Amino acid sequence: MRSYEIMFAINPQLEDKELDSLLDKVKKLITEAKGEITKTNKWGKRKLAYEIKDFTDAIYVVLNFSVDEKIIAELERVIKLEERVIRYLLTLKDKEKIQNKDS
């Protein structure tokens, strides 16, 4: 088990319901693999610093979770296929803790 953080930039035209169903889809993947979601943070609509796929705005959502590392490949595959996600960023959280101890 490792802890991760994933940030999504999602299509801004999406309604609240669709957004929730999209997030549930991701969360289900994690929980089904015996993972645990520790935090969900919806930032809401934000302007993109530059245009991505002709979008100027995006809905930002941050998910913190811990899951077995074997699941990550499958998780990334599903997210890449998901057209409503403009872009995502997956980062490892474990390393930052170690870094914190050093300094």
Next chain:
Amino acid sequence: MTRFNSFRKPPRKVCLFCKDKILVDYKDIDLLRKFITEQGKMLPRRATGNCARHQRTLAIAVKRAREIGLLPYVAK
């Protein structure tokens, strides 16, 4: 010697992240913006006064923020 002394060294800056014990985070855009120019380029260490470790982690954070569209690669 006196000629050399006429050069005044600016006071040495202390690394902000060491001083305040802040963790570098790609999500904290307002903080990251202090370390980049208006064009979106990273400031050098001699301008920021950061220690080597934090400058390095800062560089990674800026690059991550750029990737997800929070910061520009090139502004304007």
